Amino acid sequence: MAHVSDLIAEDIDLYLKTHENKSLLRFITCGSVDDGKSTLIGRMLYESKMLFEDQLAQLEVDSKKIGTQAGDLDFALLVDGLAAEREQGITIDVAYRFFSTDKRKFIVADTPGHEQYTRNMVTGASTADVAIILIDARKGVLTQTRRHSYLVSLIGIQHVVLAINKLDMVGYSEEVYNQIDMDYRSFAKEIELNNIITIPMSALKGDNITSLSDNTPWYRGETLMGYLENVQVEDVNVESGVFRMPVQWVNRPNLDFRGYSGMIARGSVKPGDLIRVLPSGRESRVTRIVTNDGDLTQAISGQSITLTLADEIDISRGDILAATEILPGVADQFEATIVWMVDESMLPGRPYLMKIGTKTVTANVSVLKYKVNVNTLEHVAGTKLELNEIGICNLSTDQLIAFDPYKEDHDIGGFILIDRLTNNTVGAGMLHFALRRSQNIHWQAININKQAHAVIKGQKPFILWFTGLSGSGKSTIANLVEKKLYSLGKHTYLLDGDNIRHGLNKDLGFTDADRVENIRRIAEVAKLMVDAGQIVVVSFISPFQSERRMARELVEQGEFFEVFIDTPIHVAEERDPKGLYKKMRRGELKNFTGIDSPYEAPENPDIHINTTKLSPEQAVDQIVNYLTHIGALN
Incomplete structure (x- = not known):
């Protein structure tokens, strides 16, 4: 095959037509840092003659600059395109490359080896048919080898090439090759990786990449390119009769x-x-x-x-x-595996958007059952997921969805979680099965609905949600507002943060996860009270925008009003009516909002009260006037 650079313009169309009908194989390379993944891909690009002359010339120049051995080309330079990677000699992002041979087209993802880039590896593996797991012959099976193998199994890649690389560094030892092969297969059984082919190679020297090497006369298996050109991959989504x-x-x-x-x-x-x-x-x-x-x-x-x-x-x-012969399941509660992909923690109870197939619903993790230590496969207790962590969770959605377990169907069993405020993808997951409780719980039809309750009370029900720092004056103003509404003949109920923690939420602490659950419970209670025709006054710090938005979306439009009690933290600390700031300064309180736990101020509250300019009585007048003006008190 000629180099691409040798093709003249009039032959381009013929060249493309020759390739367009070939089958396509997607594969990934993974393994520990410096096992030779980028070098291997660069070697494949070189051997398949998919490089232009200027690329080859630049590769020679760059290889000389870094002083490769005996004039060898450093093929990793073809793939490690990020400046940070060039400087460190490592891969920190997923690099995709296309190449072709006479038999097949390929898309390869070079995935990072570092543990902190697990999310990148999951992204690269999500569409792959084959995984090439590299092992440095000098080091054997490492922690990252086990980590990436677990992820390959989790994602459902059926074909694995165990590439024992840098065999030239150990004198092409058959004994080393056999020991690594035995060690890896022993581990692979634990994670149900069964379809494995092991190939001894040197990506730098080219041994057993495209032709069998004289340096390994004891190996008579397939070459790497030979395997990739001929492997038959089964699509788990293709099953006769199951449309x-x-x-x-x-x-x-x-x-x-x-x-x-x-x-x-x-x-x-x-x-x-x-x-x-x-x-x-x-x-x-x-x-x-x-x-x-x-x-x-x-x-x-x-x-x-x-x-x-x-x-x-x-x-x-x-x-x-x-x-109709074999139907998907239908449920709104599931067990699932979730890989967390952002710096902000996954908190049970927090609502996210869930995209599964072509459907988007609201979902939250109701319970984090355990986290998986992918290095040891140990089950670890936890209350939240951090970046790159993997957890087995119970997941709830706001409506029924049809699904097949991920192992049976990747398309309608796999999902992503999306942050509702930023629209960023925050997690990727795989559904296992529907929880039995989802089949046993149904909505009970009721005859006396929200409208009937509201009519008999002669009012429009709604939630008046006060948010602000501790010491901002929320409870004082909320209490005065309820008194004013009561004097106007309105049926009200005040839910105050401190009072609720004596009963309903007495089991919750003040971690971010507990704060999320605290607000989730209160929002659900407030919704029930709105259904009962009440005007509900809620006074909680409620530090996170996501949970306040969730509370708003539980009720109909026009039934939720956010009141931001805006008080600078130094003013709130000077007031300190409960002595909490003093306790915090003495080190007696942890996770204090505004100090060592974040407070996300409302960006567009319905009512904005600046307590440095208004007295509590003036704040009440502003709130009641607003509600009257929009017709909420008619």
Whole structure:
């Protein structure tokens, strides 16, 4: 094969057409730091002749600068593109590269070796068919080898190449090779990695990369490129007769056509097939399979299509069309594995957006059952997940979703968690199974609803949510507001932070996780009181925007008013009505809001009270006037 740089312009089209019909294999390289991952990928690019002449020339110059042995090219320089990586000689980000041989096209992800970049490794592995796990022959199986192997197993990669690299550094010893192979396979059994091929190699020298090396006459297995070109990968989402298609778009170009568009995640479908819509459970038959190129008589996994049905059914984006023989589960509570991917901790009870397939719902971790020490596989107790940690959790969603366990179907069993304020992806997860309680708990129909309760009380129910630092004056002002509303004939109830901690929340401390749960419980109680027709006055520090937003979203629009009692911390400390600041300064209180625990001030409160300018009585007048002006007290 000629180098890409040797192709003349008029041959480019022919070159591309030759490659476009080849099968595509996605694989990752992983292992401990300095095991040679980037060097291996660079060697593959070189051996597959996918480098331009200027790249080769620059590689020679760069290799001389760093003084490689005996004039060898440092192939890692082709992959380690980040300046920080060049300076440290390590990979700290996922680098994707494309190359091709006569038989196949490849996309390879070079993943970081450091423990603190576990999230990057998970990202790179999420779409891979094969994992190449490198081991430095001088070092053997290391902690990071076990870590990355566990993640490969967790993500569900079925094919593993154990690449025992730098064998030239140990004299191409067969004994070293056999010992490492035995040690690794013993560990691999514990994490259910079974489909493993072991190859001795030197990425720097090229041994057993594209041809069998004379330096390892005792090895007569496949070369690395030979294996990658020929390995047959099974798609776990392709299973005969088990059709799944998440609906991406309801296609309604005119009144005479209604179709449901999406990519088939699993199985096949043809006109006349009986399908069920989940989670609603309605059934119908497929009448047409519509594509831009005309109707099909059958469609299979991976094809993007539009289905029309014999019956008019309420179907929305995120619903799943499924074969009726074997149906997905439907639930709103699950056990799941979650990999946490951001610096801000995962806190049970905090609401996140959950994207699964084409559906987006609100979800929260109700219980962190345990964390997994991926170095030892030990189960570790914990109350929250930190960056790069992995936990087994109970997960709750705000509505029913259809799913298959991740091991059976990656597309509708895998999910991501998204921060509702920043829209950043914060976690990735895999569903295991539905919790039994989700099948046993149902909404009970009631006859006396919120409107009936409100009518008999002659008022509009709502939540008046006071937030501010300790000592800001929340409780004082909230108490005066309730007295004023009571004098106006309103039915009210005051929920105060200190009072609630004597009963309902007496089991909670003051960690971030406990504060989140504290507000979650209060928000749910306030919602019930609104359903009972009450005006609920809530006075809590409630330090996090996310939980205050969650409380707002529990009730209908116009039923939640956030009141920010804005007091500078030095003023609040001077007041110190409960002596808490003094205790904190003496070291008797930990996790004190505004000092060693954060307070996220409201950005757009409904009512903003500056207590340095207003007396408590003036604050009450401002709040009541606002509620009257918007019609909340009519």
